[in-house]
Every structure is written in structure tokens, then in C-alpha cells.
Amino acid sequence: MKVSRISMLALSLFAAPVLAADMDLSLTNDSVKGQVNFFGNNNDIQLGAGYTYHEGSRHIGNVDFHAQGRTALGNLPTTAGIGLRAIGWDDDRLDGGAVGLGGFATVNIPDAPGLSFTGGLHYAPRILSFGDSEEMTSLELRANYRVIRNAELFAGYRYLNTELDAPYRGDINLDEGVLVGMKIFF
Numbered sequence: 167m168k169v170s171r172i173s174m175l176a177l178s179l180f181a182a183p184v185l186a187a188d189m190d191l192s193l194t195n196d197s198v199k200g201q202v203n204f205f206g207n208n209n210d211i212q213l214g215a216g217y218t219y220h221e222g223s224r225h226i227g228n229v230d231f232h233a234q235g236r237t238a239l240g241n242l243p244t245t246a247g248i249g250l251r252a253i254g255w256d257d258d259r260l261d262g263g264a265v266g267l268g269g270f271a272t273v274n275i276p277d278a279p280g281l282s283f284t285g286g287l288h289y290a291p292r293i294l295s296f297g298d299s300e301e302m303t304s305l306e307l308r309a310n311y312r313v314i315r316n317a318e319l320f321a322g323y324r325y326l327n328t329e330l331d332a333p334y335r336g337d338i339n340l341d342e343g344v345l346v347g348m349k350i351f352f
Contacts, residue, residue, distance in 0.1 A: 298331050
């Protein structure tokens with residue numbers, strides 16, 4: 167079972183360039199995440215999909231849909247998006263998911279070519295949660311450095327938390343930690 171999931175992840179990562187605009191792979195101390203975005207920064211929409219394997223048999227999938235555009239934050243060129251992130255997770259005897267509302271922004275620093283900062287926040291209240299999830303918060307902050315024209319390295323922090331439905335009560339960090347990774351543009 168474990169081998170087939172790893173094989174499917176590897177196959178999807180190799181097939182991604184055919185349909186994708188970019189792909190990133192990130193690692194925390196306890197997890198690995200692959201994310202594929204299907205449209206470039208110049209498109210008016212962004213559609214993406216990702217998969218996270220967290221140590222201890224936790225599987226997390228996400229599908230993103232955002233309206234996006236170019237703007238400026240002060241004098242800093244920025245790409246921003248507003249939309250939805252659907253997240254589903256499975257962990258032994260618990261599973262759930264939610265559709266979070268939120269967005270992302272990538273701010274480029276013109277005085278330091280290649281340097282940018284990305285932040286994304288999505289929140290799902292109880293009405294948009296299902297399974298064992300009552301509400302969910304997804305936060306990711308990254309510092310990016312474009313090493314070559316079509317690749318960048320990044321470091322940051324990821325936080326994915328859900329409140330648990332009765333009878334479990336309480337909350338669980340589905341994925342949290344300092345991350346490092348790389349992004350490839352096609």
C-alpha cells in the first residue's frame with residue numbers, strides 16, 4: 167500500500183510538466199509536500215493541486231482555485247490571489263476536510279533581484295467543514311530566491327490546524343513546521 171502511494175506521487179510529479187506552469191516540493195521535519203499550479207502569474211485565474219505526506223500515515227490533499235492579478239504593495243510589484251482552498255485529510259481512524267476562504271500574495275523586492283516573499287492564509291468555519299473537522303486554518307509564509315530563470319529555492323513556515331468534531335474535541339496540527347524547498351517553472 168505504501169509503495170503504491172509513493173509510486174503514484176512520483177508518477178504525478180513526472181507528469182506535471184506536461185500540464186503545469188510550476189511545481190514545488192517542500193520538506194519539514196515531519197512531512198513532504200508536492201504542489202502543482204496549472205497557470206502562470208499572468209493569467210487571471212490560478213488552479214492548483216497538492217499532496218502532503220506527514221509522518222505517521224497522515225495524508226493531506228488540497229485543490230486551490232483563485233482569481234489572481236498583478237498589483238503593487240507600496241512600490242513593490244506584487245501578485246495576489248483571492249479564492250478557495252479545499253483540503254481533505256486522512257489519519258488512521260480520523261478524517262475530514264474543509265473549504266477555506268482566503269488568498270495569497272507574492273511581493274518582489276526590486277532592489278534585490280530574485281528575492282521575493284510569499285504569504286497565504288485560508289480559513290474554513292464550521293459551515294464549510296466536514297468529517298471530523300469543525301474548522302480549519304491554513305497558513306504558509308515563505309522567503310524565495312530565484313537562483314536561475316526557471317527555478318527558485320525557498321524557506322519558510324507552514325501551519326495547518328483543524329478543530330475536531332465531537333466526540334474527539336480539541337484541535338490537531340495536521341502539519342506544522344519550518345520548511346525548505348524548491349520551485350520549478352515550466
